[in-house]
Amino acid sequence: MPRAWAAVVGAVCSLTAFPRTSLAQTTATLDLSVSSVRYDGFLPSGAAALAPSVRWERPGTSLTAQGTYLRFESGNVSLQGNVTGSIFTAPTHRWRGQVLATAGVSSYAEFPSFRHTIGEARLHRLGEHSGAWISGTVGRSSLGGTPRPVTGLAIAGWAQRAGVQLFASATRAFVGDTAFSDLEAAVRARRGALALEGYAGARLWSRGAGRGVYGEGSATLALSDRLALVLSGGRYPTDPVRGSISGRYASVALRLHTPPDWPSHPPFAGSRATSDALAWVEVLPQGDRAVRFIVRAPDAGLVEIAGDFTDWQPITLGRGSDGIWTVVVRIPKGIHRIAVRVDGGPWTAPAGARRADDDYGGEVGIFVVP
C-alpha cells in the first residue's frame, strides 16, 4: 500500500499544480529485466521478468493494470496481476476526497494463489507545494480459498519543490491475525533525463509480519521518449496482503513505453482555439527536432496549423481518438512561429509556446527548437 507513494503524490500534485483539462490519455510500458534476488530463507537466484503496464487517466481519475511474469533460474515462474482505480472528488476549499480500489492475484509454482480486493478512502488537505492525507482501508486477502479481512489506517504528508518530491507516511494494518505498523519516507528527484527515487522504512509493532528496516532505490535514465534504462535495488518487507515475502534484489531493466499524449510539461498559458478546442505544441525530446502538435477539438471537422516551418501554408492534422488531432513535424533548429485554426476559424496561438502579438491584430505562438 504505502509504496505506491510516487504515483499517488504525482496524482495529487497534478491536481494542485496544473490546469485541468478534460483530456484523457492512455500510456503503456513494458519492462524487460534481469535480476539477482535473495528472499529471506532462500538461496540467491537469478531471474528474468516481463512486466507490462497500461494506465488510463484523465484529471481526477485513473485506472492502472499491471502484471509481472518472473522466471527464476530453477525454471519456476511467478505471475502477478493487479488493477487499481482512483477517483478524486470535487475540491472543497483545500479539501479533497479520493476513493481507490485495487484487485489483484499472484501465483508461484504449484502453490495456491493469493488474491486481494482492497478499497481505500482518503481525505486530502492540499496546498500548492505540500499536502497531507488520512485514509482508511478495508478489504480481504485470500490464500487459496481462505479469506482474511484487511483493515488499515494511514496518515501521510508530501511536499514538492524544484523538481524534488518528499513523502512520509505511517501505516497500521491488520490482515487476519497479522498486524504491523510501517513508517516510511521517500524522495524522488528528476534532473533532465535522469529520475532518482529512494525510500526507507521501518516495520514496528509487528505480529506475524516481521520487524526491521528496509529501503529501495532506483535510477531511471530516459534514452529516448520511448525507451529508458532502469537500475534498482534494495530490500523490501513482507507484504501479507499480496503474499510476498521479504527479500533483497538488484535489477537492470529496459523500459519501453508509449510517449504520453499530454505534454510532459503541461501548458501554462492555456489557449483556446475555439470555445471548445484546446491546442498546444510540444517539442519532443528526441534529438531529431520532432515537434508534436496536439489539438483537442471533439466537434471539429478540420484542424490546421501553419508556421514558418510550412512557409505558412496550412497543414491538416490527423484525427485520433477522443477528438484529439495530432501531427508530428520535423522542424529545423531555430525560433519558430506557429498558429492553429479550427474549422476555418481565426488563427490562434497554441499553449506550450510563448504567445506574442503577431503584428496582424492577433497572436502567434513562438517556440524554440534547440
Add this chain to the structure above:
Amino acid sequence: MKLVALLGALALATRVAAQEPRLERLDSAARAPVAALLDSARAAGLPPEPLIQRALEGTTKGAPPDRVVAAVRRLATDLGRAREALGLSTDPLELEAGAAALRAGASPAALAQLRRARHQPLMVPLAVLADLVASGVPPDSAAAAVLVLAGSARDADLVEFRRAVERDIALGASPAGAATGAARETFGAVTDVNSSARTGSARPRRP
C-alpha cells in the same frame, strides 16, 4: 524623376520576386514594397528569410497589404537593432532570436552583455530571455538570471530553467522571484508529475 524612381523600384521588386517565388503569394499591392525591403535587408547583410516568413504569415492570416509591409519593415528594424547589439558576425538564428527578445522587451544592452558572457551560440539563451520577459519577469531580472547561467549552462539546462520559472509562476510565485529562485537552484527543476514512478515494477515477489 518620381516616375523614374517608381519604375526603378518596380523593376527591382520584379527581379527580387523572380528570385523569391514565394512572394507570388502576396497581394500584388504588398509584393513590390516587400521585395524592396528584402533587397534592402540583403544589402545590409540581414537575413531575408524571417522577413519572407513574416510576409507570408500576414498573407495566410488575411492581413491587408499595408499591414504586411509594416510588419516586415518592423521586423527588419528589429533585426538591425539585434545585429547592432550582438555584433556583425552574428548568425541568422541568433539575429532572429535577438529580434524576438528585443520585441519582448529585453534591452539591447542585455543582448550585448549576453554576447560577451557566452562563447557558445546564443539562440537558446536569447529565446529564454524573450520567454522570461514575456512571462512577466522584469527585463533586468530576466537578463540577470540568464547572464548568470549563460556562461556555463548548456542549452538544455536553459530550456529546463525556463520551464521551472514558468511552472513556479503558474504555482503562484512572483515572476521575478521565480526567475531568481530557479537560477539559484540546480537545473532539472521540473518534475513530471503525470508519470507514475513505479509502473511495471520488476521487483520479484517470491522465489
